[in-house]
Amino acid sequence: xxxxxxxxxxxxxxxxxxxxxxxxxxxxxxxxxxxxxxxxxxxxxxxxxxxxxxxxxxxxxxxxxxxxxxxxxxxxxxxxxxxxxxxxxxxxxxxxxxxxxxxxxxxxxxxxxxxxxxxxxxxxxxxxxxxxxxxxxxxxxxxxxxxxxxxxxxxxxxxxxxxxxxxxxxxxxxxxxxxxxxxxxxxxxxxxxxxxxxxxxxxxxxxxxxxxxxxxxxxxxxxxxxxxxxxxxxxxxxxxxxxxxxxxxxxxxxxxxxxxxxxxxxxxxxxxxxxxxxxxxxxxxxxxxxxxxxxxxxxxxxxxxxxxxxxxxxxxxxxxxxxxxxxxxxxxxxxxxxxxxxxxxxxxxxxxxxxxxxxxxxxxxxxxxxxxxxxxxxxxxxxxxxxxxxxxxxxxxxxxxxxxxxxxxxxxxxxxxxxxxxxxxxxxxxxxxxxxxxxxxxxxxxxxxxxxxxxxxxxxxxxxxxxxxxxxxxxxxxxxxxxxxxxxxxxxxxxxxxxxxxxxxxxxxxxxxxxxxxxxx
Ligand code: UN1
Numbered sequence: 001x002x003x004x005x006x007x008x009x010x011x012x013x014x015x016x017x018x019x020x021x022x023x024x025x026x027x028x029x030x031x032x033x034x035x036x037x038x039x040x041x042x043x044x045x046x047x048x049x050x051x052x053x054x055x056x057x058x059x060x061x062x063x064x065x066x067x068x069x070x071x072x073x074x075x076x077x078x079x080x081x082x083x084x085x086x087x088x089x090x091x092x093x094x095x096x097x098x099x100x101x102x103x104x105x106x107x108x109x110x111x112x113x114x115x116x117x118x119x120x121x122x123x124x125x126x127x128x129x130x131x132x133x134x135x136x137x138x139x140x141x142x143x144x145x146x147x148x149x150x151x152x153x154x155x156x157x158x159x160x161x162x163x164x165x166x167x168x169x170x171x172x173x174x175x176x177x178x179x180x181x182x183x184x185x186x187x188x189x190x191x192x193x194x195x196x197x198x199x200x201x202x203x204x205x206x207x208x209x210x211x212x213x214x215x216x217x218x219x220x221x222x223x224x225x226x227x228x229x230x231x232x233x234x235x236x237x238x239x240x241x242x243x244x245x246x247x248x249x250x251x252x253x254x255x256x257x258x259x260x261x262x263x264x265x266x267x268x269x270x271x272x273x274x275x276x277x278x279x280x281x282x283x284x285x286x287x288x289x290x291x292x293x294x295x296x297x298x299x300x301x302x303x304x305x306x307x308x309x310x311x312x313x314x315x316x317x318x319x320x321x322x323x324x325x326x327x328x329x330x331x332x333x334x335x336x337x338x339x340x341x342x343x344x345x346x347x348x349x350x351x352x353x354x355x356x357x358x359x360x361x362x363x364x365x366x367x368x369x370x371x372x373x374x375x376x377x378x379x380x381x382x383x384x385x386x387x388x389x390x391x392x393x394x395x396x397x398x399x400x401x402x403x404x405x406x407x408x409x410x411x412x413x414x415x416x417x418x419x420x421x422x423x424x425x426x427x428x429x430x431x432x433x434x435x436x437x438x439x440x441x442x443x444x445x446x447x448x449x450x451x452x453x454x455x456x457x458x459x460x461x462x463x464x465x466x467x468x469x470x471x472x473x474x475x476x477x478x479x480x481x482x483x484x485x486x487x488x489x490x491x492x493x494x495x496x497x498x499x500x501x502x503x504x505x506x507x508x509x510x511x512x513x514x515x516x517x518x519x520x521x
Pocket of ligand 1: 286455459
């Protein structure tokens with residue numbers, strides 16, 4: 001019998017009348033756990049609990065909060081493999097990638113553990129000698145968080161760790177596809193010494209369920225901040241609700257990330273980079289490549305080598321075979337949307353170069369190394385040729401193993417085409433030409449750019465986020481994320497014992513008569 005879990009509210013497990021099952025993404029017969037479906041009242045209760053806990057946690061000195069973050073990192077080091085196995089089982093990414101994603105949490109904890117001994121403000125000179133000015137970073141209050149299933153530990157940690165370090169309290173609604181992973185995260189947060197009620201986890205669905213209820217809590221005045229990773233459509237809704245409540249949300253949204261291959265590129269490196277960018281995590285990363293933009297003189301050669309590599313991609317159950325490039329779809333919705341994109345590609349007039357939709361016993365790609373492809377949703381690696389800007393295939397994000405090849409002529413067209421999508425998250429260029437790399441870096445509309453590396457794999461201490469439809473300009477990770485979880489408090493400390501008014505009582509130095517340098521000598 002699978003275990004039934006509760007929400008984690010005020011340090012207690014709380015049940016709901018309705019439950020749902022979280023299943024092994026690679027074997028849908030395997031139930032990982034049974035989880036409660038939060039009611040609006042339970043979500044509200046979690047916010048009220050967090051508001052109380054905030055009073056204590058925000059007054060806990062930052063170095064002590066940093067200690068707790070350090071212990072959380074230690075717990076993740078100890079449990080690294082167990083967590084990675086759980087990530088692989090519940091959402092289906094390979095064990096190697098899952099371990100990497102746990103490492104992102106450890107890196108994030110290591111970075112912020114010592115930030116507890118910095119969290120710098122400034123001392124600033126005053127216009128008066130007996131007055132001092134200073135700035136402090138203050139926590140915002142209670143942060144509502146909704147996160148996606150594809151990085152069920154790393155991406156939440158980019159929010160939870162800095163928010164906690166800065167002294168905020170949290171209500172987190174994780175993806176229902178990664179509920180067990182989120183529960184494990186919650187228990188490790190408890191172990192690390194975060195007081196009960198500071199981090200509350202409510203389980204359930206998004207639309208019309210726990211996710212919507214949590215968004216509504218902004219209108220009820222119970223949240224001071226919202227942080228979201230997911231689709232651009234949902235991000236817009238959160239942005240609107242946050243806006244009317246004068247909150248500035250963190251929105252990390254979709255992408256249709258370009259990877260440019262110029263005529264002088266190291267082609268083998270570019271093929272490997274494009275392969276991983278397109279198909280790692282089965283294309284279900286917001287940083288996955290969407291369009292590979294190839295310079296005309298090498299288009300045919302690149303396509304030939306790329307398709308040869310695609311034909312050999314190993315696909316299967318990542319719980320059983322460690323060296324697959326990708327495993328199953330995380331959920332049925334991603335699978336259905338990906339299947340539908342085949343019709344879009346045909347309607348667009350693109351050329352299908354590789355791919356035959358769902359993997360079934362009588363429709364197996366060469367690299368299939370699994371047992372039963374119908375135990376879950378597995379898809380063929382899919383490659384489209386003759387894709388042009390303006391096509392839906394070119395514009396729309398597809399969360400699945402599919403990639404477009406787009407032919408361009410020269411660096412100017414390559415950059416124009418790379419910028420011709422409504423998103424601007426990640427980007428990459430393969431070239432040995434210093435000037436082309438520089439031009440790309442200078443003109444690409446994206447939050448992140450790699451030169452001779454993939455569109456994926458951002459390191460945990462650089463600012464993560466995008467422009468255009470990929471977000472609202474907020475950044476996660478590194479020192480930049482602190483802007484999202486603190487406000488600046490400016491303090492005037494006057495010891496003069498009298499009324500002295502800035503700008504009005506200030507003893508400005510008077511200038512003397514103007515010096516005419518030519519008349520001096
Ligand atoms: C995401 O897909 O939301 O840069 C995050 C990367 C990973 C994180 C992706 N480190 O691909």
